[in-house]
Amino acid sequence: MKILELKNLTKDFGGLRAVDNLNLSIDDGQILGLIGPNGAGKSTAFNCIAGVYPPSEGDIYFNGEKINNEKPWNLCKKGLARTFQIVKPFSSKSVLYNVMVGSFANKDKRADAEKKSLEILKYLHLEDKKDIRAGNLTIADRKRLEIARALATEPRLLLLDEVMAGLRPTEVDEMVEIIKNLRESGITVFVIEHIMRAIMALSDWIVVIHFGQKIAEGIPETVAADENVIKAYLGEEYGVS
Amino acid sequence: MGEQMTRQNLQISSLLLVGIITFGLPLVLRSPTYLHILILLYLYAYLTSSWNLVGGFAGVLPLGHAAFVGIGAYSSTILYLQYGISPWLGMIVGGILAAIVGIIIGLPTFKMRGAYFALATIAFGEGIRVMVENIDYLGPFNLNGPRGLQIPPRNVGLTNLMFTTKEPYYYIILIMLVAVLALTYFISRSKLGYYLNAGGEEPEAAMSLGVNVARCKLIAMAMSSFLTALAGTFYAQFTLFIHPKSIISLDLSFEIAFIALIGGRGSIAGPVLGALLLRPVSDFSRIYFGATLPGLHLIIFGTVLVLVMIYQPRGLQEPLTRVYHKLLYRLIPEPAGTE
Amino acid sequence: MNYIIEGLINGILMGSIYGLTALGLTIIFGVLKVINFAHGSLLMVGMYVAYWAVSLSGLHPYLTLVVVVPVMYLFGYYLQDIVIKPIFKAEREVREPITVIIVTTGVWYILDNLTLLVFGPQYRSIQDNPLRGKMLEFGEMLISVPKLWGFFAAIITAGSVYWFLQKTRTGRAIRATSLDRDAASLMGIKQYRVYNIAFGIGTATAGIAGVTLVPFYNVFPTVGVLFDIKGFIIVVLGGLGSIGGAILGGIIIGLIESVGPQFMAATWTEAIVYGLFLLVLFVKPSGLFGVRYDW
Numbered sequence: 001m002k003i004l005e006l007k008n009l010t011k012d013f014g015g016l017r018a019v020d021n022l023n024l025s026i027d028d029g030q031i032l033g034l035i036g037p038n039g040a041g042k043s044t045a046f047n048c049i050a051g052v053y054p055p056s057e058g059d060i061y062f063n064g065e066k067i068n069n070e071k072p073w074n075l076c077k078k079g080l081a082r083t084f085q086i087v088k089p090f091s092s093k094s095v096l097y098n099v100m101v102g103s104f105a106n107k108d109k110r111a112d113a114e115k116k117s118l119e120i121l122k123y124l125h126l127e128d129k130k131d132i133r134a135g136n137l138t139i140a141d142r143k144r145l146e147i148a149r150a151l152a153t154e155p156r157l158l159l160l161d162e163v164m165a166g167l168r169p170t171e172v173d174e175m176v177e178i179i180k181n182l183r184e185s186g187i188t189v190f191v192i193e194h195i196m197r198a199i200m201a202l203s204d205w206i207v208v209i210h211f212g213q214k215i216a217e218g219i220p221e222t223v224a225a226d227e228n229v230i231k232a233y234l235g236e237e238y239g240v241s
Numbered sequence: 242m243g244e245q246m247t248r249q250n251l252q253i254s255s256l257l258l259v260g261i262i263t264f265g266l267p268l269v270l271r272s273p274t275y276l277h278i279l280i281l282l283y284l285y286a287y288l289t290s291s292w293n294l295v296g297g298f299a300g301v302l303p304l305g306h307a308a309f310v311g312i313g314a315y316s317s318t319i320l321y322l323q324y325g326i327s328p329w330l331g332m333i334v335g336g337i338l339a340a341i342v343g344i345i346i347g348l349p350t351f352k353m354r355g356a357y358f359a360l361a362t363i364a365f366g367e368g369i370r371v372m373v374e375n376i377d378y379l380g381p382f383n384l385n386g387p388r389g390l391q392i393p394p395r396n397v398g399l400t401n402l403m404f405t406t407k408e409p410y411y412y413i414i415l416i417m418l419v420a421v422l423a424l425t426y427f428i429s430r431s432k433l434g435y436y437l438n439a440g441g442e443e444p445e446a447a448m449s450l451g452v453n454v455a456r457c458k459l460i461a462m463a464m465s466s467f468l469t470a471l472a473g474t475f476y477a478q479f480t481l482f483i484h485p486k487s488i489i490s491l492d493l494s495f496e497i498a499f500i501a502l503i504g505g506r507g508s509i510a511g512p513v514l515g516a517l518l519l520r521p522v523s524d525f526s527r528i529y530f531g532a533t534l535p536g537l538h539l540i541i542f543g544t545v546l547v548l549v550m551i552y553q554p555r556g557l558q559e560p561l562t563r564v565y566h567k568l569l570y571r572l573i574p575e576p577a578g579t580e
Numbered sequence: 581m582n583y584i585i586e587g588l589i590n591g592i593l594m595g596s597i598y599g600l601t602a603l604g605l606t607i608i609f610g611v612l613k614v615i616n617f618a619h620g621s622l623l624m625v626g627m628y629v630a631y632w633a634v635s636l637s638g639l640h641p642y643l644t645l646v647v648v649v650p651v652m653y654l655f656g657y658y659l660q661d662i663v664i665k666p667i668f669k670a671e672r673e674v675r676e677p678i679t680v681i682i683v684t685t686g687v688w689y690i691l692d693n694l695t696l697l698v699f700g701p702q703y704r705s706i707q708d709n710p711l712r713g714k715m716l717e718f719g720e721m722l723i724s725v726p727k728l729w730g731f732f733a734a735i736i737t738a739g740s741v742y743w744f745l746q747k748t749r750t751g752r753a754i755r756a757t758s759l760d761r762d763a764a765s766l767m768g769i770k771q772y773r774v775y776n777i778a779f780g781i782g783t784a785t786a787g788i789a790g791v792t793l794v795p796f797y798n799v800f801p802t803v804g805v806l807f808d809i810k811g812f813i814i815v816v817l818g819g820l821g822s823i824g825g826a827i828l829g830g831i832i833i834g835l836i837e838s839v840g841p842q843f844m845a846a847t848w849t850e851a852i853v854y855g856l857f858l859l860v861l862f863v864k865p866s867g868l869f870g871v872r873y874d875w
Contacts, residue, residue, distance in 0.1 A: 073449075097438075104435055300678070301678075349861065355678050359615065364861070371847065539693040554670060
């Protein structure tokens with residue numbers, strides 16, 4: 001069963017084509033990695049899926065339903081959640097408050113939302129920081145808070161936009177574990193990431209884009225060995241070895 | 242756990258004490274002048290708390306709330322003068338009218354940058370004033386243009402919301418204030434309150450978490466304008482005279498916003514605190530320096546506003562709440578063993 | 581017929597002066613992304629500086645530009661540096677600094693009422709005014725000379741600011757900051773210095789507007805409020821951040837005010853201006869001319 005399908009997705013900004021005829025699909029329960037050099041159009045593709053920009057051409061299907069012009073808040077209710085590359089916590093509010101905003105997507109009562117949020121905080125090992133102001137968190141915790149908030153909305157598909165950027169190696173490993181656990185709990189994960197080590201360890205399937213176009217896809221090993229990919233992007237940083 | 246309880250008890254009892262003092266004050270304080278000043282203080286606290294629903298929680302900057310005061314005042318006064326309808330009913334009519342107008346203003350502007358919303362509300366407030374000043378008859382309704390409307394003090398009593406003494410006014414506005422504070426408290430702890438705060442602080446993140454930010458702001462705007470209009474009716478019945486230049490004035494709109502911002506927008510106590518601190522400044526500087534140093538209280542307002550924004554952008558309630566909590570913890574310390 | 585043409589011409593002249601009063605507002609918004617609510621008060625300060633420069637020195641009103649422009653530039657530069665910059669720094673992460681708008685409102689109240697306190701509420705106009713009531717006659721039509729000069733001042737000022745932003749190094753730094761302040765500061769542009777300069781330039785244009793107004797307009801502490809709200813309307817009509825738009829927006833307002841009274845009570849034209857403003861705001865918030873930023 002395909003949970004997300006992009007068919008010929010194209011997005012233009014003025015004269016610039018940020019995403020060009022992108023086709024991809026994710027199976028339910030999979031972890032899909034989207035990689036590509038800076039400015040390849042990864043975040044733009046994400047923003048189209050998440051309802052921030054309407055696509056210029058092509059279609060987006062979520063769970064078999066066309067969601068081209070759906071608003072972000074409705075997508076969230078349908079089970080699509082996301083994090084932001086540049087984290088956007090509600091800085092003046094506590095960690096718990098932040099997560100509760102997400103929990104309210106499926107709960108109307110404050111007590112229910114609070115209970116749900118505490119469970120998620122515990123799951124992500126943030127429970128002892130629940131009363132700290134989100135603005136005072138470290139980068140690693142902010143990234144984790146982004147995920148906690150998104151999880152609180154009870155998503156079926158989670159879009160993670162560079163949740164590991166700026167983390168220390170040990171923190172990256174922790175994050176990889178967290179994401180793997182998410183899949184175990186039945187959530188499909190769509191990841192954009194720059195840290196190759198992490199994305200190779202995580203993904204079931206990897207799609208590579210360059211200048212908005214798909215240049216390769218496959219299981220991590222295949223992609224890592226792909227001529228085009230190495231030429232476009234991995235070349236110096238990541239050998240075929 | 243036990244300490245938690247006593248701490249809560251202390252908070253409840255101090256709240257009760259404040260309640261007893263405010264409700265008992267007219268029994269002790271007989272001077273009409275002081276009651277008048279207090280009534281205005283409560284009125285401003287009420288107006289500011291109503292403003293706070295949208296200006297504080299929703300994170301936008303409405304600068305035309307005087308227009309809603311005007312809508313409330315004119316609706317009830319016209320209905321009373323021309324049709325003999327009780328101002329209590331007129332109050333509701335004015336409130337509903339204001340809520341509709343509030344939605345009409347918010348509908349296009351909440352999707353834009355905050356600056357546009359601020360400008361739109363200013364222009365709207367000024368536009369309403371200019372219209373009222375220019376219109377003698379709006380259909381069958383007599384607005385009486387720039388001369389304003391006078392309510393003859395006949396048939397005094399509760400049904401007509403008109404009294405010869407200050408005390409009834411005092412209690413009515415106090416009850417209104419308590420009601421709006423209770424409402425604010427419940428909203429701030431509800432889903433709507435969380436959504437408003439989230440949408441005000443980081444709209445994109447809020448939207449991705451399922452918040453229809455514009456709709457939440459509209460709800461807040463409708464409530465805020467409704468409540469503000471009620472105060473308009475109260476003010477009309479209190480002064481028995483409404484005048485477009487003084488009631489729908491830019492100065493009133495700004496004063497409401499200033500009080501909220503200095504006290505602390507987005508908090509429950511902030512607006513009351515702001516009114517408590519700033520109203521006396523303006524009353525006394527007008528009484529004592531009005532002739533020699535005109536505008537002194539506005540210089541003080543402006544300076545305090547700038548300083549507060551630089552050093553305490555969330556308003557004066559924040560440091561005061563900290564002091565209060567410290568005091569609370571000192572009075573009833575944590576038992577040994579816990580952190 | 582002449583009557584209408586005269587109205588049109590006067591509308592354009594006065595309108596371009598309105599545009600000049602709003603020019604600083606649009607410049608400051610373009611760079612700082614903040615509506616400066618104190619702009620009318622800065623205009624008022626400019627008028628007082630010009631008024632006193634004329635009254636004390638006996639200079640021709642337009643010669644006071646030599647004093648007014650640098651004084652106002654420095655005033656704006658340091659106002660931003662001392663009062664507004666701290667808030668930008670404190671709220672660096674906030675996308676849209678509403679707090680800054682609020683602070684400029686505070687500055688507005690302080691400046692207006694301080695002026696009231698110091699100079700009193702009386703209306704002042706310059707004595708021995710060489711331009712008072714001066715008119716050019718074209719057949720039946722009368723054109724006010726100081727307004728004509730104001731028109732030229734508006735066009736020249738807008739043109740020079742535009743040229744400055746396009747052609748000079750500092751101008752390019754300002755434009756870069758206005759497009760993307762983070763990227764610009766990565767390129768080594770000092771963001772807050774650019775803000776100071778932009779605020780200084782905006783304030784200086786308010787000073788120029790003040791000088792052109794003084795020969796035919798009374799000076800009093802709340803004179804800024806009249807132009808403040810008009811300025812907001814103008815910049816939204818013309819597109820926030822657009823320099824040409826400010827002048828055009830001003831001319832639209834000027835035309836409504838000069839032609840309107842021939843068809844209706846003068847006070848109603850004010851209501852029409854507000855109505856038009858709200859209409860544009862609701863229907864086409866990027867302004868009548870659809871320009872986001874023209875520089």
